[in-house]
Amino acid sequence: MPESVTHTAGGAVRSSRVEARKADARRRILEAAREVVTEHGFAAAQVAVVASVADVATGSIYRHFPSKASLFSEMLRDVCRRELEVVRAVAAEEGRTATERIGDAVATFVDRALRGEGLAYAVIAEPMDPDVDQVRLEARAGLAQAFAELIENGVTAEEFPAQDARIRGAAIVGAFLEAVVAPLAERVTRPLDRAAVSAEVARFCQQAVAGAALTSTPDARIRVIHGGQS
Amino acid sequence: MPESVTHTAGGAVRSSRVEARKADARRRILEAAREVVTEHGFAAAQVAVVASVADVATGSIYRHFPSKASLFSEMLRDVCRRELEVVRAVAAEEGRTATERIGDAVATFVDRALRGEGLAYAVIAEPMDPDVDQVRLEARAGLAQAFAELIENGVTAEEFPAQDARIRGAAIVGAFLEAVVAPLAERVTRPLDRAAVSAEVARFCQQAVAGAALTSTPDARIRVIHGGQS
DNA sequence: ACCCGAAATGAATATTGGTTCAGTACTGAA
DNA sequence: TTCAGTACTGAACCAATATTCATTTCGGGT
Incomplete structure (x- = not known):
């Protein structure tokens, strides 16, 4: 045999x-x-x-x-899952404050997305089909959840003031996704400086949750994690 | 005659x-x-x-x-123009700090959008047609521009630290749009408290640009401006 | 070698929904 | 009242493209 x-x-x-x-x-x-x-x-x-x-x-x-929609749904789900994993991996690093984790996670996501322009744009913004759209929504919810957890940690550690982690998690996701899409939409106008965009957005998100508690403004580090980009 | x-x-x-x-x-x-x-x-x-x-x-x-797309583009453009006008009107009120203006503008937009659930969701998130999508992008750019101006003011007045107003304007728009869409997507799960969501998002955005400079955290006021909601 | 069922093929089909247009109803002036 | 021009109607048309299925090819057991 x-x-x-x-x-x-x-x-x-x-x-x-x-x-x-x-x-x-x-x-x-x-x-x-x-x-x-x-x-x-x-x-x-x-x-x-x-x-x-x-x-x-x-x-x-x-x-x-079984159908075109299911093919693209699966494709999109794979891509999104990978990005979520990267974000969670960066966020999970030991010995860092919640502020640092959030900054790093955001910066890494934005940087990766801006590298893979075409796919990122399609995944985040391009209309397709209700089924596929559902995947997009789930992906956003997953990211929001991840950030909500980071915020909870920060609040528990008294690093951040009390706040609604769920809502702010979503807001962070919206903020960085928009920061990815907006430059891509006008990328003809000005060449985009990935590092500058991701640093700025990361800082934005850090301040948004830490507020007055954020005295120094640490630069977020972009973790380059290899593997297909999105 | x-x-x-x-x-x-x-x-x-x-x-x-x-x-x-x-x-x-x-x-x-x-x-x-x-x-x-x-x-x-x-x-x-x-x-x-x-x-x-x-x-x-x-x-x-x-x-x-001339075509279906042009019909829906025009409809969407009208709706978006009205919202932009409301935002600019709220932001233009005299005798307020940049922080207050931003908070009010955000809170008002979010509150209005959450009232007109169906339309808001479609306008912000539902896929349709490339032409129509273009209108959406322009609307977002318009909003981002309005917030970028508010940020510039705040920086000039030394109310905010130096920052890239363009990028942060876009991030603010992303943050509050996501905060509108995310609750709508799961509105079956939990009844949504418009006032709570808009206040939280407004605070988020204020902190995001004011950072450590924001000592007190003033409640944003929602300006109810009559007219069709979106 | 031969055969059986699984897998692959791609041309034909079905569907969907935007767009057209030949016919009809109006409008207002003479 | 009649007529020219205009607007309105909605069933038929058509393009695009997802899906099907009769046919062919392939793999491996006998």
Whole structure:
């Protein structure tokens, strides 16, 4: 038995080799979807185009995903999950004050997003489909939650004044997402200085939660975490 | 000559009465568009539906607007212009510090937006069409500009520390828009307390720009300005 | 070699909804 | 009352594109 096999309903078998091939096609399709969106936005993301980039037939897409919306939802969910992980990783670093964590998390997110311009714009702002939009909302909620937790920590540690962590978490997310999108929208006008934007936004968010308690204004450090950017 | 007339190309005339009727139909169509979007979002906003609500035939829409996108763009532009005017009006009040102005402007916007839930959500977040999206971007830019000016004032008056007014203006807009959308997205979960949300967001924005300089934290006042809400 | 079922293919189909336009109803002046 | 011009109507049209499915190719067991 040189090849591991699975038995299907009809009594037939399927070698792990073809399983792997199938899984690979699926991966290629997701990859292609991301590529197309990054390059030309959701507007250009027809099923046929994605198929051709992934080097499979149009119909094959439907062998892996029940619908176009589900394909793009999954793609977007992956991208967003990765960004959330990065943010949480930066925020989790030991031995830093809540202020520092928030600054670093914001700066890192903004910097990464500004690197991957096309995808970031599409993910944050470009209209697509209600299903896909839902993913966007969930991603925002996830980020807001992460920041709300950081704020709670700061309040508990008496580093920040009392405040509604939930609302301010959302406000932080809105602030930095807008700071990413706004420059991208006018990137023709002025070349953008990633470091300057992310530092400024990070400071903004720190002050917003620390308020008068923030005496020194530490520069946020951007943690470059490798892996696909968004 | 009991009726003022205009001469058309063919030498014919058009009474002011029919002009008025035509203008009225146009107004009704815009109104209907807003109504449909407020009630059911852009997703349900087909030309045929708008026509039926406005009580005209589908084709008549095209007698007043060259395309669906232009109809909705105009509708959205109107709504956004009004909100921007309100914000600027609140911000322009005499004898107040920059901090107070910013707080009031933010609180007023958020409160108004939370009143007109449906429209606010659609205007801020719901995907539609690239043309319409452009209007959204412009509206955001307009708001950002208004806040950037307030920040400049504050910096000039040495009320705020030096900062990049352009970036922070955008961040403020992002912060309060998100604070509007996020609660709307989960409004099933918890009933929303408009006053609490707007006060919290206003405080957030004030701290974000004033930072350590903000010793007392004055409550922002919500100016209720009458007129269609968004 | 041959066969069976799974997987891939891509041209054909279905759907959706914006836009058009031939016909009809009005309007106001002569 | 008639007529020319204009506005209105809404069913038919059409483009775009997501989805289907009859056919072909492939993999591996006999």
